[in-house]
Each structure stands twice: as structure tokens, then as C-alpha cells.
Amino acid sequence: MSRSIWLTLACAAAVAGCTTIGNTLDTLNPFAKSAPKIKPAELGNIQPRAELRSLWQANVGAAGDAVFAPAAVGSSVYAAARDGTLARFDGGRQVWRINAGQILSGGVGANDRLVVVGTPKGEVLAFNGADGSPAWQARASSEILAAPAVSGDLVAVRSGDARIFGFAADGKRRWVYQRSTPALALRSNAGVALTDKALYAGFPGGKLVAIALNNGAALWEATVSLPRGATELERIADIASDPVVDGQTVCAVAYQGRVACFDAGNGSQRWAREVSSTAGLDIGSRSVYVTDDKGAVHAFERDNGASLWKQDKLFMRSVSRPLAMGRRVAVADYQGVVHLLAEEDGAFVARYNTDGTAIAAAPRRLEPGDSFVVQTKNGALQALTVR
Numbered sequence: 001m002s003r004s005i006w007l008t009l010a011c012a013a014a015v016a017g018c019t020t021i022g023n024t025l026d027t028l029n030p031f032a033k034s035a036p037k038i039k040p041a042e043l044g045n046i047q048p049r050a051e052l053r054s055l056w057q058a059n060v061g062a063a064g065d066a067v068f069a070p071a072a073v074g075s076s077v078y079a080a081a082r083d084g085t086l087a088r089f090d091g092g093r094q095v096w097r098i099n100a101g102q103i104l105s106g107g108v109g110a111n112d113r114l115v116v117v118g119t120p121k122g123e124v125l126a127f128n129g130a131d132g133s134p135a136w137q138a139r140a141s142s143e144i145l146a147a148p149a150v151s152g153d154l155v156a157v158r159s160g161d162a163r164i165f166g167f168a169a170d171g172k173r174r175w176v177y178q179r180s181t182p183a184l185a186l187r188s189n190a191g192v193a194l195t196d197k198a199l200y201a202g203f204p205g206g207k208l209v210a211i212a213l214n215n216g217a218a219l220w221e222a223t224v225s226l227p228r229g230a231t232e233l234e235r236i237a238d239i240a241s242d243p244v245v246d247g248q249t250v251c252a253v254a255y256q257g258r259v260a261c262f263d264a265g266n267g268s269q270r271w272a273r274e275v276s277s278t279a280g281l282d283i284g285s286r287s288v289y290v291t292d293d294k295g296a297v298h299a300f301e302r303d304n305g306a307s308l309w310k311q312d313k314l315f316m317r318s319v320s321r322p323l324a325m326g327r328r329v330a331v332a333d334y335q336g337v338v339h340l341l342a343e344e345d346g347a348f349v350a351r352y353n354t355d356g357t358a359i360a361a362a363p364r365r366l367e368p369g370d371s372f373v374v375q376t377k378n379g380a381l382q383a384l385t386v387r
Contacts, residue, residue, distance in 0.1 A: 041295070041315040043337065043351075050328060052340055052352035055371060055383040056092025061085040062379050067189045069147050069361035070375045071110035073129070077366070078115045080107040081379050086117060086127065092383065096132040100125050106189065109148030109155070114169065116155055118144025124157050126171060136171030146191035146242075149199070154213055156192050156199055164192060164201055166216050175216030179203060184232045186255060188240035188278065195245055198264070202239025206254045210267060220267035225257025241280030241321060242362075249302070251288055253277040259290050259300070271305030280362060284324030284343065295319040297331055299346060311346035314339065321362035323372055328386055332359035336376050338384065355380040 061081025070079040077089045084104055087097040100117060102125070107117030114135060115127045120143045126135040140159040149156040154174075155167040162181050166174040185204035193200040198219055199211040206225035209218050227235035236256055243252040245264055253259040259281060260272035275298060279291035287299045287308060295317045299308040318334035328349065329341040336357050340350035357377040365372050371385040 038316050040317045040334070041313055044313070046348040046351065048351075049342070049347075049349040050340055051387040052338060052350045052384045053387050054352075055366075055385050056089075057383070058087075058089050058092055058094065058381045060087050060375070060379045060381060063360070063375075063377050066105045066145070067360045068104075068107055068375055070364050070373050070381060071108040071115070071147070072364045072366050072373060073110050073112055074367055076110075076129070077364075077373055077381065077383070078108045078110045078129070079375055079379075079381055080104050080117050086115065086132065088115070088129065088132065089381065098127070098132040100127075106144035106146050107148070109150040111150045111152075114150055114155065116148040116150055116157070118146075118148060118157060120144075122159060124148065124155070124165075124167065124171075126155065138165075138167055138171045138173060140165050141176075145187070145189040147189075149192050149194035151194045152196065154194070156194050158191055158201065160187065162203055164199070164211065164216070166199075166213070174214075177201075177209075177211050177216045177218070179207075179209070181205065182227070182235075184236060186236060186238045186240045186278070188238070190240050191242045193243045193245045193250070195264075200243040200245060200250050200252075200264070202241070202243055202252045202254070204236075204238040206237040206239060206257050208239065208243060208250070208252045208260075208262065208267075210250075210264070222260075222262050222267040222269060224252045224260045224272070225254035229256075240278040244281055244283050246283040249283060251281055251283055253281050253290055255293070259288065259305075261288060261302075261305070270303075271300075273300055273305050273307070279319060280321035282322045282324045282329075282362075284329070285326075287324075287343065289322035289324060289329050291319045291322055291331060295333075297322055297329065297341060297346060299329075299343075309346040311341055311348075313348075318358065318360075320359055323363040323365065325365075325370060325372065325386055330363050330372060330386075332363060332374055334358040336380075338363070338374060338382075340386065350386070352382075352384055354382045 060079040064082035084100040088095040122140040124138040143160040153169040250264040251261040296312040336354035338352040
């Protein structure tokens with residue numbers, strides 16, 4: 001499995017969520033639920049110029065049809081599984097493991113106090129980070145596919161009908177942000193980017209919105225991509241991955257659309273380039289990295305969007321969102337292989353094989369900054385460091 005994306009009817013006012021109309025986007029989207037039907041590229045030999053070394057490994061349980069991203073807070077990693085398992089690991093040592101008592105579909109979000117997950121029924125479950133004891137339970141309007149975002153005294157949860165709920169640290173609902181959506185949209189595990197100044201979220205139709213933390217009001221709205229084409233399928237231009245914020249720059253990428261970067265304060269566009277992606281992007285010190293729908297990884301100049309390089313030797317391998325790691329860029333694929341690319345030219349510099357099952361969620365950065373953790377479909381957690 002690579003990523004949870006299906007065609008759905010967007011819900012204009014329904015509380016129960018959207019209605020699925022058909023199978024996965026096998027013909028339109030290479031990130032299908034199973035291995036790609038078009039033959040993926042075979043991995044050739046590389047000349048290592050770096051090393052991916054294992055720091056520790058653990059197992060939390062299988063993801064099933066969901067996509068679970070681990071949450072890293074300092075040296076602690078929180079991870080969840082479809083069957084309700086939720087666990088904390090410090091340096092690979094299991095601190096606690098509980099069962100949430102429900103099937104889970106979205107997670108994990110965490111800070112130094114709370115760990116938050118979501119369910120297919122729209123339940124938001126929060127636990128104390130110290131010992132895993134229940135903290136509170138709340139409800140969104142439909143299934144929760146994305147990892148909640150937790151920062152300060154705000155917990156932001158995105159439901160499957162594209163509504164965003166803001167909860168206080170004690171679970172009381174502060175606000176709900178909602179907007180009209182196209183008749184046809186992608187069902188995805190796209191989440192939000194939460195900073196101390198605003199929340200940023202992408203929506204069907206290619207819109208990026210900055211939302212106020214105190215009341216959920218829109219601060220500004222920008223266009224990442226405009227729908228175009230003769231049919232409803234061709235006009236899908238949804239932002240199906242998390243926006244990324246770094247300093248005063250916020251970037252997002254749309255399926256069948258563009259990647260675009262904006263001023264995080266006022267939404268003014270800095271640049272945009274044509275590329276289609278559901279996997280997502282990351283921002284490095286000099287470049288913006290995007291994984292496109294065919295598995296190629298692109299690097300664009302951060303300041304003006306000029307194309308720097310393209311690594312296309314991972315064709316149709318359901319490649320994850322990139323993770324900028326200083327002079328390196330990490331991605332993972334449907335066979336659980338982690339690839340390390342050079343910042344300057346995209347050449348392969350290292351590889352690491354995990355358990356052989358797909359890594360659908362984005363790699364998560366660990367402390368220190370040259371380390372990260374990935375979670376496989378079968379529930380393996382692998383912490384790696386770059387040498």
C-alpha cells in the first residue's frame with residue numbers, strides 16, 4: 001500500500017462524511033492501495049557516498065488500509081496501528097503501549113503533553129504522553145484519515161469532509177473551519193501545518209488557506225492550482241498532501257496541478273511550477289523538493305522556483321514525500337526501501353532496506369537533525385541516521 005486516495009463525492013453539508021463511488025485511482029494515480037500495476041523501475045546499483053545506519057527498530061502493528069505517520073517529539077516517538085495500538089518509544093525503548101479501544105484510521109499527532117489519534121467514526125482520542133492514560137475524547141464530523149496536529153494549547157483535526165476542528169488542550173471545541181468543495185474530490189490523508197502564528201491547509205480545487213488559531217477564521221486564501229479540463233476527472237486539482245511551512249515560506253502542491261510557494265504572512269505568491277503530486281513536498285535550506293505522481297523527485301530553487309534537478313529512477317515505485325536532511329534528501333518506496341539523495345544533483349548516495357512492506361507515510365525527523373524514523377505498512381518502526 002502507498003497512500004489512501006479514492007474518488008469520493010464531496011459532502012456539502014453531510015455530517016456522516018462522503019460516499020465512495022468506485023475503486024482506487026489505479027489508472028489516474030500511481031499511488032494505488034497495492035503495488036503499482038505498471039511495472040515499477042528496478043533498483044540499480046549505486047555508488048554509496050554516505051551511510052544510512054540503524055539507530056533502533058521496533059514494531060507497533062499493521063496499518064491495514066490506513067496511513068499512519070509516527071510523531072517525533074524530542075527523543076520520543078509515538079506510533080499507532082489500525083487495531084487501536086498506541087505506543088511510545090524513547091531511543092527505541094518501549095515506554096508504554098496501550099490499546100485505544102477502537103479501530104484507528106488517522107494518527108499520530110503529539111507534543112510534550114498529549115498524543116492524539118482519530119477513528120473512522122470521527123472520534124478524536126487524546127492520551128497523556130507521559131503514561132498513555134486517557135486524557136479526553138471529542139468528535140469531528142466524519143472519518144479522520146490525517147494525523148492530528150498538536151502545538152501549544154491547540155489540537156487541530158481534519159475530518160474526511162474537509163472540515164478542520166480546533167480543540168483546546170482539554171478537549172473543548174473552540175472552532176470549526178469549513179468551506180464548499182467541488183462535486184468530485186480526492187479522498188486523502190492530507191493534514192494541516194500548524195505553527196505558532198497560523199494553521200495552513202490545502203483543499204479540493206487547489207486552494208491553500210491560512211486559518212487563525214484563536215477563532216478559525218480565514219486569514220488569507222491563495223490559489224495553488226486551478227481546475228482545468230473537459231471532464232470532472234480532468235478538473236480534479238486537489239491539494240492531497242500536507243502544506244509545509246519554513247520561516248516565512250509556505251508551500252503546497254496539487255494533484256494534476258502545480259507546486260507553489262507563498263509568503264506565510266499575507267499569502268502573496270512567490271513562484272509556481274507545473275507538477276502533479278499526491279505524495280507531497282518538503283522545504284530545505286536552498287531547495288523545495290517534490291515527489292511527483294510517477295515517483296520522480298524534483299528539486300526547485302527555494303527563492304524563485306527554478307528547476308535544479310530531477311531524479312526519475314524511482315519510476316512508479318510509489319515514492320513517499322521527501323524529507324530534507326541538510327545536504328541529503330530522504331524518500332521511501334512501496335517495497336520499504338529508504339533512499340538517500342544528494343542535495344546538489346539528486347544522485348543516490350545511500351539505501352536502506354526495512355521489512356519489505358510499503359512506507360506510505362512521510363519520514364519524520366528526529367533529534368539530532370541528521371536522524372529520522374519511518375513506519376511501514378506492517379508496523380515496523382525504523383530509526384535511521386545519516387553518516
